[in-house]
Amino acid sequence: MPDALVAHADAHGHSHGHTAHHPDLQHHFETLEQQKEASTLGMWIFIIQEVMFFGGLLAAYMLYRIWYPTAWSEGSAELDIRLGGLNTVVLILSSLTMALAVRSAQTGKQKATCNWLIVTMLLGLTFLVVKGFEYEHKWALHHVPGLNFQLEEGQVPQIAIFLSLYFALTGLHALHMVIGFVLLSVILWMAWRKRFTPEWYTPVEMAGLYWHFVDIVWIFLFPLLYLVDRAHQVQ
Amino acid sequence: MSHISPKSTYYAIFGALMALTALTVYVAFQHLGWLNFPVAISIAFVKASLVVLFFMHVKYSSKLTKLLVASTFFFLASLFGLTMTDYLSRGWLTSPRGTTTAGMLPRLQAAELPAASEQALANPQPLFEATCGSCHSFTTKTAPTLAEIHNLYSTDVEKVVTWAKAPQRKRMRFEPMPSFAHLGDARLHALANYMLQQAAQAPPAP
Amino acid sequence: MTTTAFPRRTYLNHEFGIKSWLLTKDHKRIGLMYLVLVTLAFMLGGIFAAGVRAELTTPAGDLWSSDTYNKLFTMHGIMMVFFVLIPAVPAILGNFVLPLMIGAKDVAFPKINLISWYIFLIGMIVTVGAMVVGGVDTGWTFYVPYSTQASNTNVMATGIGVFITGFSSILTGVNFMVTVHRMRAPGMTWFRLPLLVWALYATSLVQILGTPVIAITVFMLALERGLGFGIFDPTLGGDPVLFQHLFWFYSHPAVYIMILPPMGVISEVIACFSRKSVFGYSFVAFSSLAIAVFGFVVWAHHLFVAGISPYSAMVFSFLSFAVAIPSAVKTFNWTATMYKGAIWWKSPMFYVFGFMGLFLVGGLTGLFLASLGLDVHLHDTYFVVAHFHYIMVGGAIMGFFAGLHYYWPKITGRMYNDTLGKTSAVLIFVGFNLTFFPQFILGYLGMPRRYHAYPPEFQVFNVLSSAGASVLAIGYLLPFLYFTYSIFKGQAAGNNPWGATGLEWTTQSPPLPENFPDQPVVTEEAYDYSKREIKVA
Numbered sequence: 001m002p003d004a005l006v007a008h009a010d011a012h013g014h015s016h017g018h019t020a021h022h023p024d025l026q027h028h029f030e031t032l033e034q035q036k037e038a039s040t041l042g043m044w045i046f047i048i049q050e051v052m053f054f055g056g057l058l059a060a061y062m063l064y065r066i067w068y069p070t071a072w073s074e075g076s077a078e079l080d081i082r083l084g085g086l087n088t089v090v091l092i093l094s095s096l097t098m099a100l101a102v103r104s105a106q107t108g109k110q111k112a113t114c115n116w117l118i119v120t121m122l123l124g125l126t127f128l129v130v131k132g133f134e135y136e137h138k139w140a141l142h143h144v145p146g147l148n149f150q151l152e153e154g155q156v157p158q159i160a161i162f163l164s165l166y167f168a169l170t171g172l173h174a175l176h177m178v179i180g181f182v183l184l185s186v187i188l189w190m191a192w193r194k195r196f197t198p199e200w201y202t203p204v205e206m207a208g209l210y211w212h213f214v215d216i217v218w219i220f221l222f223p224l225l226y227l228v229d230r231a232h233q234v235q
Numbered sequence: 236m237s238h239i240s241p242k243s244t245y246y247a248i249f250g251a252l253m254a255l256t257a258l259t260v261y262v263a264f265q266h267l268g269w270l271n272f273p274v275a276i277s278i279a280f281v282k283a284s285l286v287v288l289f290f291m292h293v294k295y296s297s298k299l300t301k302l303l304v305a306s307t308f309f310f311l312a313s314l315f316g317l318t319m320t321d322y323l324s325r326g327w328l329t330s331p332r333g334t335t336t337a338g339m340l341p342r343l344q345a346a347e348l349p350a351a352s353e354q355a356l357a358n359p360q361p362l363f364e365a366t367c368g369s370c371h372s373f374t375t376k377t378a379p380t381l382a383e384i385h386n387l388y389s390t391d392v393e394k395v396v397t398w399a400k401a402p403q404r405k406r407m408r409f410e411p412m413p414s415f416a417h418l419g420d421a422r423l424h425a426l427a428n429y430m431l432q433q434a435a436q437a438p439p440a441p
Numbered sequence: 442m443t444t445t446a447f448p449r450r451t452y453l454n455h456e457f458g459i460k461s462w463l464l465t466k467d468h469k470r471i472g473l474m475y476l477v478l479v480t481l482a483f484m485l486g487g488i489f490a491a492g493v494r495a496e497l498t499t500p501a502g503d504l505w506s507s508d509t510y511n512k513l514f515t516m517h518g519i520m521m522v523f524f525v526l527i528p529a530v531p532a533i534l535g536n537f538v539l540p541l542m543i544g545a546k547d548v549a550f551p552k553i554n555l556i557s558w559y560i561f562l563i564g565m566i567v568t569v570g571a572m573v574v575g576g577v578d579t580g581w582t583f584y585v586p587y588s589t590q591a592s593n594t595n596v597m598a599t600g601i602g603v604f605i606t607g608f609s610s611i612l613t614g615v616n617f618m619v620t621v622h623r624m625r626a627p628g629m630t631w632f633r634l635p636l637l638v639w640a641l642y643a644t645s646l647v648q649i650l651g652t653p654v655i656a657i658t659v660f661m662l663a664l665e666r667g668l669g670f671g672i673f674d675p676t677l678g679g680d681p682v683l684f685q686h687l688f689w690f691y692s693h694p695a696v697y698i699m700i701l702p703p704m705g706v707i708s709e710v711i712a713c714f715s716r717k718s719v720f721g722y723s724f725v726a727f728s729s730l731a732i733a734v735f736g737f738v739v740w741a742h743h744l745f746v747a748g749i750s751p752y753s754a755m756v757f758s759f760l761s762f763a764v765a766i767p768s769a770v771k772t773f774n775w776t777a778t779m780y781k782g783a784i785w786w787k788s789p790m791f792y793v794f795g796f797m798g799l800f801l802v803g804g805l806t807g808l809f810l811a812s813l814g815l816d817v818h819l820h821d822t823y824f825v826v827a828h829f830h831y832i833m834v835g836g837a838i839m840g841f842f843a844g845l846h847y848y849w850p851k852i853t854g855r856m857y858n859d860t861l862g863k864t865s866a867v868l869i870f871v872g873f874n875l876t877f878f879p880q881f882i883l884g885y886l887g888m889p890r891r892y893h894a895y896p897p898e899f900q901v902f903n904v905l906s907s908a909g910a911s912v913l914a915i916g917y918l919l920p921f922l923y924f925t926y927s928i929f930k931g932q933a934a935g936n937n938p939w940g941a942t943g944l945e946w947t948t949q950s951p952p953l954p955e956n957f958p959d960q961p962v963v964t965e966e967a968y969d970y971s972k973r974e975i976k977v978a
Contacts, residue, residue: 025333028547028624030960036237037297038549038623044300044614048307049653055311056657056687059318060672063683070376071678081260088256092282096249098241099290146669156376159677164670168661175354212291216283222256223275227263231271299622310650313738318686321741321753 024200036202038219043206047213050176054217057172061165061224069229075162077176078143078230080134084226087130090091090219094123095215105201110194113204117188124181131174138163166225173221176214183207238295248289255282336434359425366415367399367430378409384404395427396420447933449852451951459973466551467954471558472537473852478558478565479525479533480921485569486520487914489513494876494907502894510893511578512594517759518581519599523606524565526833527695529841530702531648532613535641537852539617541952542635542944549619553612560591561609568602571595580891582692585673585684589665597667600659607659607975610698614648617641621753628946628963635943635967636725640705643729647694647701647736655691658684658827682747689740697736699833700800701729703840704771707793710847711775712942713781714790718968720776728767735764743818761811768804772797787939788862792843795870799835803828806881821891824884835873842869842920849924850938854951855931861923868916875909942968 022032029035065072101116142150144167147197187207191197196204259278267274288294293304355362370378379387388395400423402412415423452469462470492513496504501763503512534555548554571577576877577599579588588596621642625634635738662684664670671677673684712719719725741749775797784790806828810816819825846862849855879902884890895903937946944961945952 029543030550038619040296041299041303042550042619043617044303045649048303049615049649051307051311051613052314052650053657055314055655056654056690057661059314060661060683061688062315063322063680064678068678085256085260088917089253092252092256093247095247095252095286095290099245100242103239103242103245103640106237106403125535145671146665154374154376155871160671160677161679164672168280168664168670168672172660199785212286216286219282219286220276220279223259223263223279227259227275229271230263233267245493310737313655316691316742316758317753318690320756321682321686321744321749324750324752
């Protein structure tokens with residue numbers, strides 16, 4: 001009796017064996033299309049939760065920027081706008097090369113995919129190296145809160161809050177870049193092994209979404225950290 | 236299959252992103268006052284949108300994806316917005332002390348304070364250091380310096396007392412000054428006298 | 442028409458060995474693996490509670506030192522919140538039943554589902570490890586500056602454990618959301634979905650959007666405590682209340698993660714055991730979404746006396762009243778479902794009735810706390826403790842047990858002893874009320890929470906409460922015994938022992954590894970009980 005309410009469809013390609021499955025179609029999906037849509041949706045939802053993750057830090061940033069404009073102005077002035085600007089260009093360029101890598105995978109160009117991935121990774125590495133220089137400089141200047149911080153003459157003490165948030169935000173961002181770098185190396189290896197076809201290149205696209213997200217975070221961090229009250233510092 | 240963008244689209248978007256980056260740096264050095272921040276954020280939003288729509292292919296994605304991306308801002312906005320309803324409205328009307336660190340000084344109702352003794356009035360220095368002096372020094376950047384106060388008030392004690400009871404906010408660079416009406420007239424006069432005397436002197440040698 | 446023969450090939454017996462479990466991608470096995478961990482966590486949390494209640498039997502703080510007492514209630518809270526209440530219905534019942542309910546073979550990302558379980562396991566090991574090496578005494582709320590500067594207990598380790606565990610919740614949420622969007626069987630439109638699916642979907646929204654915020658909050662806590670960063674430090678001009686804002690931005694929606702799935706279970710059970718479609722299906726469905734969304738904008742009612750602006754407090758008070766409305770909609774609709782239904786008194790229905798009464802009390806007392814003026818008196822008293830236990834234990838755990846008793850035959854293919862089931866339901870109900878109702882009175886009279894010593898005039902109610910806790914413990918122990926017994930000696934359940942609607946009841950119990958022999962196609966609306974005969978068993 002319970003069976004009557006549900007009509008059973010005939011077994012289509014998933015009774016074990018005969019109909020040709022695409023080798024990349026996982027067992028619990030009906031079509032490659034469904035699988036790709038599911039992957040894309042899942043990746044976007046993951047990115048959305050990452051946005052909320054950074055959001056908590058940004059809420060703290062927003063509050064203290066309103067409370068301590070002087071500290072924010074002084075803190076931002078301590079950051080090197082040329083290095084920050086360079087990193088912004090580097091990261092946006094890496095987004096371009098990542099998009100081109102995905103496109104190469106879409107069009108079945110295996111070598112181009114590998115090359116664009118390598119360029120993206122090198123640009124990511126450049127970003128991290130530049131960041132490393134910035135951090136080292138901050139350490140030398142005794143600007144690291146909690147660890148070696150020394151308040152300079154004429155500076156407001158709340159600059160320590162700005163610097164705490166600077167390190168928290170850029171540190172977390174850098175961590176995400178490192179994860180992205182590892183992710184891309186896995187994708188690169190798969191591309192090298194000719195795993196991707198125009199029918200199935202989902203991992204490349206998903207890695208691309210992640211990489212672009214990391215870029216977008218920096219697109220916001222750059223003005224929020226490096227471009228505070230620059231007009232008043234030019235005097 | 237899914238949409239394949241021509242390479243020219245990607246290069247064009249890259250060009251736009253570079254231009255916008257240059258723009259945001261340029262604008263940051265212009266004197267726009269309070270507008271600097273919203274302009275910078277708006278430019279960042281445009282850049283992010285270009286990445287989302289074209290590099291991340293949202294322009295060619297399902298309606299569900301578009302809805303999800305748009306809804307993120309709603310939740311982020313509620314985190315920021317509702318948190319700020321607290322911080323922005325602290326000190327409205329009911330509380331005279333404001334939201335700043337100065338405002339977090341211990342609250343004392345006038346009725347709780349004992350009448351100022353003769354000794355305390357004769358030597359207001361400790362009270363000065365605990366109240367006015369915590370913000371107004373010769374080298375402070377969070378409030379008008381003593382030198383500036385000297386310029387403004389010279390020897391006019393009454394004006395200082397009036398201000399201390401009901402501070403206005405004329406210089407937006409500084410955090411709002413809380414009211415010290417609760418200290419009572421006697422103390423306020425002694426403090427004001429002391430402060431103007433200090434302000435008239437040269438700053439101590441560094 | 443039920444068969445009495447036990448099915449030949451099931452998800453339990455088609456593969457054997459430890460590897461087939463630890464490397465499984467089957468959502469049903471993963472659900473059972475969560476059951477094991479959550480049960481362990483429940484026992485541990487219960488032991489901590491016993492420690493608390495034992496101390497509170499006498500007014501003097503003489504059983505434990507105050508430091509130990511602080512650790513006991515902290516660890517009770519952490520175990521119960523993060524390792525029992527949050528995962529209970531979604532990770533156990535949801536994992537098991539969601540794909541079956543929508544006619545899918547598995548969730549969208551089975552490998553990630555397994556990884557979620559491992560993340561949960563690792564998070565649990567780290568957190569319990571922190572407890573073993575000395576515990577933590579900050580309260581499960583970790584307020585700064587005590588947690589960043591003053592507490593000398595294992596705050597970092599616990600924080601790391603909680604951080605890790607959060608990802609399990611997030612990934613489960615991602616998995617469920619994509620599953621519901623993309624894996625429904627042909628004909629399974631949104632408005633034919635069982636209400637438990639709507640509830641799990643709404644829960645996933647909350648898990649995805651809220652959990653990362655507590656992750657970042659714990660991260661900031663770790664930076665401040667570990668490296669000396671000053672984000673909340675008042676001496677630098679930081680605001681400790683900011684921590685509270687960020688903490689509760691997650692932790693309030695978290696309570697909706699805890700209650701929405703059990704509410705979904707209630708909808709399922711109440712329809713089946715009233716032999717009636719849920720009254721106002723779409724209202725109940727949308728109310729789940731409304732609770733999820735509204736739940737995000739009420740968090741500062743935990744901060745009413747923390748020093749936030751009264752204007753902000755008014756806004757949050759108003760919103761906290763508003764969030765009660767969708768819950769009330771559900772309660773009315775459930776009642777209307779039972780009206781003129783044919784009530785069938787089996788164990789799951791006992792738990793449903795328990796839920797209805799206790800959730801009602803819990804929900805209404807929440808309104809007391811949402812009122813600003815009242816909250817000034819009631820905040821941080823036992824009134825709050827009673828309120829949230831009525832919701833979490835009387836509501837969420839009752840709902841979980843209702844679901845466990847309802848789906849047990851499907852999960853194991855065995856029937857348990859129904860008389861024992863009803864007995865434990867009654868014991869739990871009586872024990873629960875005895876434990877927590879006196880706490881409302883205590884709170885109203887002014888006894889603060891988190892105190893291990895109290896004035897002698899509060900002793901009577903405290904003794905009642907501790908006595909009730911013993912009854913409650915027995916009530917919770919019984920199912921452990923009769924469920925275990927049923928696995929070995931229970932009568933075979935057949936496909937549909939309850940004569941329920943839903944795709945999950947059309948297939949064998951226990952189900953096949955691939956859930957359905959052929960792809961089901963849905964042609965009927967949900968809860969169509971008009972065609973069903975009442976089962977007499």
